[in-house]
Amino acid sequence: MTAEAGQAAEEKPRNRLAAVRLDEASISRGNPDQEHERAIAIYDILEENCFTIPDRDDGPYALVLGLVENKLSFAISTESGEPVMTHLLSLTPFRRVIRDYEMICESYYSAIRTASPTQIEAIDMGRRGLHNEASELLRQRLEGKVDLDHNTARRLFTLVFALHWKG
Template identity: 90%
Template sequence: MPAEAKDTNASTNRLVAVSLDEASISRGNPDQEHERAIAIFDILEENSFTLPGRDLGPYSLVIGLVENKLSFAISTESGEPVMTHLLSLSPFRRVIRDYEMVCESYYSAIRTASPTQIEAIDMGRRGLHNEASELLKQRLDGKVDLDHQTARRLFTLVFALHWKG
């Protein structure tokens, strides 16, 4: 880590590693795998992730499914477990289902539709993505503080847990 980045909020209030629990996922199609890789890259490039009342960051995060619940396993950069948050998937079911349908339409449209049609579908996709990221922020409220962009990228990974191989 560069010397100028040590002991600053920017260096401690962030994620330095993010992955999906291998037991929780199945491989997606190439478009889905690309989306997942971009989300992880973007999160690691720039994110805001803090555990209120704790100064243990930077953090590593493994997202998975445990007994039909969403699991956020948080550890220190060195791998020491900090905590695991389990969230009910029930509040996410509708938005995940809707997002999946819009994404299927989007991936189909980018191969055959006009730019205007693609843009309209993409606007709907971004709107649902924003709704889902706000829901994720609400469900993590008081447990994890994160900014909107980090929540958006994390939702992409939550959604990746539901891809059918």
């Protein structure tokens, strides 16, 4: 590692995610678009995120997202693998927004192939609005356990949604 690379690594904040993965038992293989979305969301999270656990300063953290008995599981450990906590969230508050988001995503992917740019833009605006709504809900549901910035919450919601894709 060069001195510059070492300095860049040191400049990253401790309150962040250094690793993110989806629990293999919780997901099925998606279509190429879905797999691409998952990969981009993980890449974007790792590039820049804010992930703080109140009253702790042992980050950066590793996160495994999964489904456990119809609950969303956030298994958090230190970067070195020491367990920090597992937080389970009820999916009930997310059901409507996940269902609506799935429908609008299907419309969006269908529109990309046949619709006019204006129609695609209108559908995409609706998709982004639902994504923001779901991200804010995620932030609220994690309040007091994990603090996230807006962009991290958006990318994590992409992965939460990915857990519901059918292969």
